[in-house]
Amino acid sequence: MPESTHPEAGSTWLKNLKEQGVRSVWFLAASFATLTVFFILLFLLHDALPLFATVSPLEFLTGGTWNPTGAVPSYGIWPLLVGTLLVTLGAMVIAVPLGIGSAVCLAELAPPRVKAVAKPAIELLAGIPSVVYGFFGLIILTDWLRVAFDVPSGESWLAGSILLGVMALPTIISVSEDALNSVPGSYREGSLALGATRWQTISRVLVPSALSGITAAVILGMGRAIGETMAVIMVTGNAAIIPDPITNLLSPIRTLTGTLGIEMGEVAVGSTHYHALFGVAVVLLLITLGVNLAALWIMTRIQAGYGTEEQGRQRLRVPGLQGKGKLITFLVLALLVLLLLPLPAAAALLGLGAGAVLIHRRLSRANMQHLAFALLWAALGVVLAVLAVILGYIVVNGLPAITWEFLTQPPRDLGRAGGIFPAIVGTLYLVGGAILFALPIGIGAAVYLSEYTRGGRVTAAIRTGIDLLNGTPSIVFGLFGFTFLVIFLNFGVSLIAGMITLGLMILPTIIRTTEEALKSVPDSVREGSLALGATRWQTIHRVVLPPAVPGILTGTILSIGRAAGETAPILFTAAVFSTRFLPDSLGDPVMALPYHLFILATTVPGAKEQQYGTALVLLVLVVGIYAVAIALRHHSQKKIHW
Amino acid sequence: MKNTQTTVLAGGVLALLVGATLFTGCMDTGDGPTQPPEAQQSISVTGSTTVLPVAQLTADLFMDTHPKTEVRVSGGGSSVGIQAVGSGTAEIGMASRDLKSSEKTRFPDLVRHVVALDGIALIVHPSNTVGALTTAEVKAIYKGETTNWKEVGGPDETIVVVGRDSASGTREFFHDLVMEKEDFVATQLEKNSNGAIQQTVAQTPGAIGYVGLGYLDDSVKAVNIEVSGTQIEPSVATVTSGQYPIARSLTMFTNGEPTGLVQEYLDFILSPDGQMIVEEEGFVPVQ
Numbered sequence: 001m002p003e004s005t006h007p008e009a010g011s012t013w014l015k016n017l018k019e020q021g022v023r024s025v026w027f028l029a030a031s032f033a034t035l036t037v038f039f040i041l042l043f044l045l046h047d048a049l050p051l052f053a054t055v056s057p058l059e060f061l062t063g064g065t066w067n068p069t070g071a072v073p074s075y076g077i078w079p080l081l082v083g084t085l086l087v088t089l090g091a092m093v094i095a096v097p098l099g100i101g102s103a104v105c106l107a108e109l110a111p112p113r114v115k116a117v118a119k120p121a122i123e124l125l126a127g128i129p130s131v132v133y134g135f136f137g138l139i140i141l142t143d144w145l146r147v148a149f150d151v152p153s154g155e156s157w158l159a160g161s162i163l164l165g166v167m168a169l170p171t172i173i174s175v176s177e178d179a180l181n182s183v184p185g186s187y188r189e190g191s192l193a194l195g196a197t198r199w200q201t202i203s204r205v206l207v208p209s210a211l212s213g214i215t216a217a218v219i220l221g222m223g224r225a226i227g228e229t230m231a232v233i234m235v236t237g238n239a240a241i242i243p244d245p246i247t248n249l250l251s252p253i254r255t256l257t258g259t260l261g262i263e264m265g266e267v268a269v270g271s272t273h274y275h276a277l278f279g280v281a282v283v284l285l286l287i288t289l290g291v292n293l294a295a296l297w298i299m300t301r302i303q304a305g306y307g308t309e310e311q312g313r314q315r316l317r318v319p320g321l322q323g324k325g326k327l328i329t330f331l332v333l334a335l336l337v338l339l340l341l342p343l344p345a346a347a348a349l350l351g352l353g354a355g356a357v358l359i360h361r362r363l364s365r366a367n368m369q370h371l372a373f374a375l376l377w378a379a380l381g382v383v384l385a386v387l388a389v390i391l392g393y394i395v396v397n398g399l400p401a402i403t404w405e406f407l408t409q410p411p412r413d414l415g416r417a418g419g420i421f422p423a424i425v426g427t428l429y430l431v432g433g434a435i436l437f438a439l440p441i442g443i444g445a446a447v448y449l450s451e452y453t454r455g456g457r458v459t460a461a462i463r464t465g466i467d468l469l470n471g472t473p474s475i476v477f478g479l480f481g482f483t484f485l486v487i488f489l490n491f492g493v494s495l496i497a498g499m500i501t502l503g504l505m506i507l508p509t510i511i512r513t514t515e516e517a518l519k520s521v522p523d524s525v526r527e528g529s530l531a532l533g534a535t536r537w538q539t540i541h542r543v544v545l546p547p548a549v550p551g552i553l554t555g556t557i558l559s560i561g562r563a564a565g566e567t568a569p570i571l572f573t574a575a576v577f578s579t580r581f582l583p584d585s586l587g588d589p590v591m592a593l594p595y596h597l598f599i600l601a602t603t604v605p606g607a608k609e610q611q612y613g614t615a616l617v618l619l620v621l622v623v624g625i626y627a628v629a630i631a632l633r634h635h636s637q638k639k640i641h642w
Numbered sequence: 643m644k645n646t647q648t649t650v651l652a653g654g655v656l657a658l659l660v661g662a663t664l665f666t667g668c669m670d671t672g673d674g675p676t677q678p679p680e681a682q683q684s685i686s687v688t689g690s691t692t693v694l695p696v697a698q699l700t701a702d703l704f705m706d707t708h709p710k711t712e713v714r715v716s717g718g719g720s721s722v723g724i725q726a727v728g729s730g731t732a733e734i735g736m737a738s739r740d741l742k743s744s745e746k747t748r749f750p751d752l753v754r755h756v757v758a759l760d761g762i763a764l765i766v767h768p769s770n771t772v773g774a775l776t777t778a779e780v781k782a783i784y785k786g787e788t789t790n791w792k793e794v795g796g797p798d799e800t801i802v803v804v805g806r807d808s809a810s811g812t813r814e815f816f817h818d819l820v821m822e823k824e825d826f827v828a829t830q831l832e833k834n835s836n837g838a839i840q841q842t843v844a845q846t847p848g849a850i851g852y853v854g855l856g857y858l859d860d861s862v863k864a865v866n867i868e869v870s871g872t873q874i875e876p877s878v879a880t881v882t883s884g885q886y887p888i889a890r891s892l893t894m895f896t897n898g899e900p901t902g903l904v905q906e907y908l909d910f911i912l913s914p915d916g917q918m919i920v921e922e923e924g925f926v927p928v929q
Contacts, residue, residue: 143845152846155842239832241829252831254832263808265718414699492730493722577715602833603717
């Protein structure tokens with residue numbers, strides 16, 4: 001890890017000291033993310049521990065009843081754990097085939113013109129704030145499910161899974177597509193030259209070669225699903241029960257995140273219930289840490305085994321899913337189907353599967369390809385249709401609410417009249433503050449990781465910390481902000497508490513994108529600068545950083561989009577329902593668009609039009625920010641040639 | 643260098659973005675000096691979402707008559723309110739429940755001000771033919787003993803039980819008074835606000851829920867409560883007269899006796915103008 005500074009450049013003692021100083025500052029910045037993860041965990045644990053004076057850890061984890069305010073309070077989170085697991089599983093069943101199908105379609109089939117439209121569109125899907133998804137789910141999806149399945153209520157496991165599946169799609173699609181694109185072109189050409197059809201090439205060569213990336217994509221998508229709060233609160237019904245039978249998709253369900261989201265605000269600080277909620281947060285954090293560590297482990301293993309572009313040449317003996325692997329996959333799938341669906345449906349589906357296998361055997365290679373391509377196109381079509389429906393619905397219903405007054409006035413009559421101006425400004429403040437907080441630390445960390453170190457244990461720990469911070473659910477940030485900033489540091493519900501909480505949340509995104517941008521600067525440029533006698537720091541800030549600015553900017557803008565749309569982190573730290581004036585100090589609370597929408601949708605009767613209007617403004621804001629990022633990336637990709 | 647232009651452009655945009663957020667901040671603080679240096683310009687009111695409508699609307703009117711003052715109202719829940727006022731981050735904490743013993747010991751100086759009464763109405767889908775229930779029937783439904791509307795004289799339809807989350811003051815009150823501290827059925831759908839309950843009941847034919855009187859409108863139907871043979875409609879009049887059995891008081895807490903703007907605001911809520919708003923929002927005046 002220690003990297004020798006140039007002896008010629010650092011001839012004076014002072015220069016050396018400065019170099020060392022700069023290096024130490026960036027090292028501190030890089031360590032910040034890892035320290036934050038530990039600090040969050042410790043702080044949550046600190047608030048959770050008093051619980052175990054009354055409830056044993058085993059009872060807490062395996063108890064079948066969550067009823068903290070019952071005559072005899074019970075704090076068993078088993079149903080919440082099961083709920084989280086089932087919702088996530090359901091989301092993956094929906095998102096994995098659709099996501100991988102769309103990714104393959106985008107990477108291999110779609111002509112450039114389709115790709116130019118579909119890819120940004122899918123990235124926009126990621127930009128839709130979760131509270132907008134939840135709002136859509138509450139009003140449309142649950143009602144549709146109730147009618148379609150003729151059940152008393154549509155608020156269910158299925159509703160949660162569908163919503164989370166859609167929310168996990170953009171991650172799965174873009175990461176998988178990147179993985180497919182990084183498969184060397186020679187693989188494809190070789191396979192085609194040997195006489196394989198395009199479909200055979202895709203299914204036997206390209207997809208297996210990109211398997212590490214695709215696995216990572218699925219696990220990252222899963223992380224997003226486990227950690228999601230607002231959408232889940234609004235559609236799953238939040239009954240703390242285990243579905244009976246366990247395959248009952250239409251049973252209401254409650255997740256760990258949902259429990260935190262709905263109970264945290266009303267609980268008496270310092271009560272057993274309060275400590276139990278922190279216990280829930282610790283469990284949630286540990287689960288997401290586990291999932292993310294698993295993802296990292298799988299990725300490094302697969303990368304070591306298969307290699308990436310450079311080492312990939314030896315690996316044309318595709319290990320693939322042939323023989324035993326195929327059988328195991330089939331058995332797992334069959335088991336999943338049997339577990340998830342009621343018996344008749346499962347039988348039907350398995351029959352269909354068997355039929356498909358039979359057809360597969362009979363079908364000619366050309367027809368097989370037609371069928372497969374049709375399915376791939378269908379997957380992409382479904383994803384784009386979902387996007388169109390959600391966007392269309394909100395735009396159509398929101399437009400009538402958009403007036404000059406709505407955009408420039410403070411709310412009156414509980415938001416049923418007047419406008420949302422303070423919420424728009426509040427959101428900008430929060431986001432601006434978060435960026436100001438996270439950008440210097442993030443860039444510093446990225447500079448350290450990309451320029452000062454090449455490996456080693458400490459660096460590995462730092463990287464892991466950043467990945468773990470990235471996978472931390474937003475509601476956990478919210479809880480941490482509440483207990484540490486609002487209560488422990490006594491900031492109160494304030495702008496500054498919200499800015500720091502959001503800043504911590506977006507830090508990993510900034511670090512990662514900045515590091516990518518720095519990496520894309522060729523080493524020859526650095527070597528040239530150093531050879532001319534520049535110090536390391538001079539090289540970095542005069543030569544390496546300037547061309548990386550567009551990349552850093554893209555990351556920053558993506559973070560802005562994420563921060564602007566998040567509700568859970570500001571729920572307990574910064575947001576208020578209404579202010580007439582804009583905040584005039586960092587200690588003041590603010591209005592924010594996602595929170596305003598959440599309150600209008602759940603607390604204020606008779607504000608239908610304003611709900612849609614707020615959703616539309618929030619959507620336009622976030623999507624607009626994303627669009628700028630996408631355009632900028634496109635622009636810089638075209639411009640820079642080394 | 644070909645990319646200098648891009649760099650400058652991109653750097654400019656970044657500077658603009660950061661600068662814009664900074665600058666708006668500066669402009670805003672720039673407003674400060676124009677305000678006369680009075681004692682207290684703004685107070686913060688936070689807590690129970692049930693009390694929120696009254697607080698917000700009275701605050702609006704109060705600010706109209708007291709320019710240059712600001713009353714910030716936020717939700718979050720009774721506990722947030724009590725915590726905030728107790729620790730000094732807000733001047734007034736709204737609560738729809740009494741202080742818990744742990745809160746009394748932590749914040750011994752809190753003073754309770756009853757600003758309104760609230761009847762808790764049982765609501766069903768407008769298509770539901772059930773017109774009245776006894777509290778015993780309500781309890782049986784929420785305990786999960788009665789699962790179909792036909793058992794209480796309604797249509798043949800499964801009852802969807804909708805209630806508040808386990809940290810809610812409304813739920814606690816309901817739990818004490820109607821459930822007599824017995825447990826709710828585990829399949830109850832739990833919502834974190836009155837509005838969420840109303841929304842779900844309005845779009846679910848088999849649902850039953852409970853909300854404050856302020857949340858009654860055309861989208862849901864309020865069920866009368868039958869007390870020893872007479873049906874009592876949940877309304878301001880029946881709560882005032884004490885006939886309607888499911889009612890509680892809504893409170894605002896201050897840390898010590900209120901002074902200055904806080905006192906003016908509390909006095910305003912209890913004034914005829916303030917209490918008129920209380921009544922307009924469907925709550926019951928206390929004066």
